[in-house]
Amino acid sequence: MLLTQETYQLAVYACCTEIVLHAYGFHSLKFPKVLQIYGLSAFHFYKIIELVVQAVVEKLSRDVIKHLNAVEEEVLESLVWTSDSPLWDQLSKTPVPASMDVKVHDSPHRRTNGLQSPVSSVMDRYLSPIADQAKKQLFKDNIKPGQSLLVATNTTPLKQEASTSQPTPGCSNGDSNSNTTTPKKTNNSLILFFRKFYSLAVVRVNDLCTRLRLTDEELKKKIWTCLEYSVMHQTQLMKDRHLDQILMCAVYVICRVSNNPTNQVERTFTEIMHCYRQRPLADNHVYRSVLIKQSDGESSPERGDLINFYNKVYVQCMQNFALRFTGKHKDECSLSPLPAGRGDATWSPAGQRVSERHQLYVKPLTTPPPPHHHLTYRFSRSPAKDLHAINTMVSCEVGGLATSLGALGVKRGAEAGGDVVKRARLAHPSVARRLQGLMTDRQAV
Template identity: 75%
Template structure:
C-alpha cells in the first residue's frame, strides 16, 4: 500500500536549468528595482520550493509568489518618520503585470505557495484578508457604475483620458467625475483598516462618497452632470430661478431605497465614520474646497488638483501596505488584470466570488448538511444578500429592547424565579458578555455608535432566543426547575456567543470571523456547537438564507476539525468513555418525522441536558432499548474492550455482523452521544458525496469504507487529534479501493483522483490535503507537516494497515461490515437527480424548478403532471417480478417483477412531500 511515485507531490523538477530561472528572476527584480536583500531572499525560497515540489504551469506565476512573500516579509526604514515600514514598497499590481498573472490566478497560486513554504498563520491570514478585500471591491465596483449612472448623466463607456498640462482648463466631465468618485472611495476606505473587507460597511462608505459628490455637483448647479430623472432631485431643480439651500442636500435615504442599502446604518456610517475622514482630508490639504460645508470640489482648477492629490495619496497607500491597486477597475485592461472573462461589471462577477471558496463573505457555498432548513433561493446580488441578512434581523428585533421582555419576566415570576435571581443569574452576566463583545469591537477600531448598534442587536437577539428555548424546555419538561436551568452560566454564555456570531456574519465583520467568537468569550468549540441548532430552530423563519447557511457551515467546521484540537475538552471525556459506534448513537426515524440539521428528535431538551448533567441512564434507555440490531456493526463490541487495550486486535474476537453484542456499553455519556450522532451524520454525508463524485456506487464498497472510517475514529482516535475528518476519510477511501481492487472488480482510485473530486465539494479547502500534521514534535521542535500522501505513508498506514487487509477477501479474519447510519445515508447519497427516497429503487424527489435531465426518467410534477404519469411510477415500483436489471445506456433501474410492495416507498415519499410543503 505504498504510494506510487507518479502520485507524489514531492518530486525534483528538472524541466528548467537553474541558470534559466535565476536569470528570469534577476530580470524581474531589476524591473521592480528590488533591493539586494529581498532579491536574495526570494531566490533562496524559490530554489528550495522548486527543489522539493513540482511547480505546474507558468514558472513566472510561481516567481510572483516568491517575490511577493519576500517583499512583504522585509522591513524598510523610513527617513521622515524614523519608523520601520513593513514591506519594501514594491507594487503588487506591477509585479503581477510583469509576471503575466491575474489577481484571481495569483490568489490561487499564493495559497499553494504558502502551504509549500510553511508560512506562518499570521501571513496566511493577511493573504486571506487581502483576497476578501478584493472580492468586496469587485462586488462594489459592479454596484458603483449603475448607481453612478442613476445619479449622473453623460457617462461614456471608455477609460478616462487624462488632459495634457498645456490644455486650457475645462469643467469636469462625467467620466472624470466617475474616476474621481471611485478614487475618493478607495482613499477613504484605506482609512478603515479593520473593516475594509466588510461588504455592508464598505457599501455604505461608497454610498456616502456618491452622496458627497452629488452634493458638490448640486451646489455647483452642474445640471450638465446630474441625471434630470434622478429621484433625489426636488421638483424645482429644473426651474431657472431655483434657489440653492444653505446646506448641501443628503441623498443617503434615497440611495438606500433604490439600491439595497440600510438607511439607518448608512446614515450612521456617514455621520460618525465617513465624515471625520473627509474632514481630515480637507485639513491635510488632500482635498481643497469649502471645508465648512464640504463643497467646492468641482470648481475649475480645484477639481484637477483634487483628483491628482487623491491619486498620489492612494499610490503611497498601496505601496506601503502591499495591496492590489483598485484603480485597475477603471482601466481598459481591467478584464485581463482581474482575471474575469468579460467586463468586471457583467454577470461574470459570480465567477469572481466563487473563486474564493470559504473565505468569501458574498454568496458562500451551501454546506452538504442542513439543507432542509434553507428556503427557496431568491435572486439576490452579493450586496442585497448581505443587506437582506441585516434587514431581516433588524425587522425581527424592531420592537425589542436589550433586556428581558415583560413576557419573559412574567414567565419567570409564574415559575417562582425571584427578581434577585433574574438579576444575578440573567441580567448581570449578560451585561458582562456585552462588555466583552464591545471590547473586541474597540480592538477592531469600530466607532462608538457602531459598537452600540451591534452590542444592542446581539443582546436583543439573545433574549429572544433565550426566551424561546426556555419556554420550549419548560413545555417539554415542566418538572425541570428553571432555577437549575438558569444556574448553567456556560449554557447561557454559549447562547449569547451564538447570537454574536449571527450578528457578526450579518454585518460581514471579516476581522472577527469564526472561530474568533470562541476567543472573545473563551469558549471551546465542543461547547459552542451544542447551541447552534437550538438557535436555528428558535429563529429559523426570521433569519436569511445566508445566515442559516453560515451557521450550518460553522457547525460543520466545528465537527470536522475544531473539536479535535489538542486543547479540546473532548479528549478529556474520551479518557473516561470510549468512542461509541454509529449504531449506538443513532435514533431510527419514521418516514414522516420532521428532520433537522443533525437528525436529532427534540434537540432542545437534549442539548440543554448536556449542559446540566451527563444523563447516562436516560440516554441508554432512549438509545439502546433494542439490543438486537439488524446488520449490527462488529465494532460496537469494541465498547466492551477496556480503554487502552490494543485496538488492532479487538475486532479479531468479534462475532458475526448479525449477532447480538454480549453486553451493552457499560459507560455512556449523553454529551458524547449527541456529539457523535452529529459527527457520524456529517461523516456519512461527506463519504457518500465523495463516493458519488468518484463513481463508487457499490453499496458493499461504501460499507467497507464506512467500516474503515468508523474503526479509525473508534480505535485509532489519535489519528483525529489536530487533524481533519476529510483527511481521514480520503485515506479510508484510498486504502479500501486499493485492497478491494481485483481483476474482476476495478475500483482503485489514485490520490490525485480523490483530491480532485474532493475539491469539487462545497466548502472544500486545498489546505486540508496540502498541509496535514505528520509529527507534533516537542517543545523545541516545530510540528512536521506534509501533504496527504505523506501523512498516509508515514502515519495512517502504520495504524490502519492490519485492519484494512481484512477486506481483501484473503484473510481468515475477514471483517464484517458496519451498516451505514440510517436516516442520513439516503439524504447524503443525493444524486444529480435529486433526493433518493428508496434503497431498492432509483426513485428521487427534487425541486420543481429543476428541469428533467435524462430521457429515461419517469417524471411526475406535483400539481402539474397528469395522473397517468404517477400511475406509471406506481406500476414500476409495485408490480410483481423476480429481479431487476440496469439499462446499458445509464438510465434508471427498470423493475420487471418484484415480490415486495411499494407501501414503504410511498410512505417515505409522502413524508418527504409533506416536509417540502411545510418548509
C-alpha cells in the same frame, strides 16, 4: 439551574454574536474568531447552534441558517478534535460509540430541523444525565456493528510509495482497545455529538464516492466500516486533524485492497484529491498540510501532505484492519451498515430536489449530459443564455414561455401556421394552473 451555568450563557452569547457578525458582514471577525473572543471551546459551542435556530428560525434568513450549518460542519469536522478540546476528557471516560448505537429510529412524531440531527433537549447537551436518562441503555452489549477481534499478521505494507518509518506512538494495529475497555455509563452529550458527527461523515462518504464514480454499495460499506473503525478504535488519528483527511485515506486503502481484474476500483491519491477539490467550500489546505507528529516541546509540530501522513501515520494504525477486506484474510471483517445521511429523504438519482411542487433537481455534473437533454446549465461552463432559457421556462410570462418552447424545438404559432391552436392550448385550465403553481413556487424560493 441551567441558566446559572457560565458555559451555557457564553455559548448563547457567542452564537448570537456570530449571527450578528455574519449578518453585518464583519469578515475580519470570521468564525472561529468568536470562540477566541469568548474563550469558549468548539465542543461546547456546537451544542447551542441547533437550539438557537429552533428558537428563532422564523426570524432568521436562509443565508444565516446556511451559515450556521456551515459553522456546525466546521466544528464537527476539525475544531472539536484539537488537542485542547474538552472532548478528549470525555472520551477518556466513555468509549466512542458506533454509528448504529447513536442512530435515531424514524418516528412520525419525531421533530427535525435544518441542521444535523433531530431536536433534543437543552438538558441532554449541557447537564449531566439524571438517573432516569442514565437508565436508557443505548449500548445493548459489548459487540458493536463491524467489530471483531483482530489477529496480528505479517503482511506487506500498503504504502503509496516506497518509504520506511517506525510505528507512531499511540497507534496499535489491532483491536486492543476493544479488549481492555469495559462498558461505561451512557453519556447523553457524547451520544448527541457522535450522532451529528456520523451524520456529517456519511454525507461526506457518499459525496466523495459519487465524485469518484464508486457506485458499488458493498464498497461504500467497506469504506464506511474502515472510517468508523478508525474513529472508534484509533481515535488518536483525529487529534488536531480533519475528518476529510481520514476519509480520503480510508477511500484510498479500501479501493486498493478491493481492486481486482474483474472490479477495477483502485483510485490514486491524485484522483481522490482532485475530486475532493470539487466539493463546495473545499480547502486545499486540508490535504496539503496534515499533522505528522505532535510538538515535543522543543521543536514545532511536523506537518506534511496527505500522502506523507498516510505513509508515516495512517498505514501504521490501519494496515492490518484494512487487509481484512481483501477477501483472502482468514478473519474477514463484517461490514457496518451505512447510516442514512442528512437529506437522504429528498435525494434521488436525478439529484437533490429543490422544489416540493415541481420535479426540479440539482446535482454534481459527474458525466456529460445526453445529446438530446432538456434545458441544462453547467456552472462555470455554460453560457448565460442557457440559464436565461431555464429562467424564462419557469416564468409565468407568456413571452418567456414562448421563448422557452422555441428553445425546446417547438415552433411559434405564427411560424407554424397554427397560432389559434397554440393559444388554445395555453388557455387550457390545466396549463393555467401549472403556470400559477410555477409562479407561486418561484416566489416562495
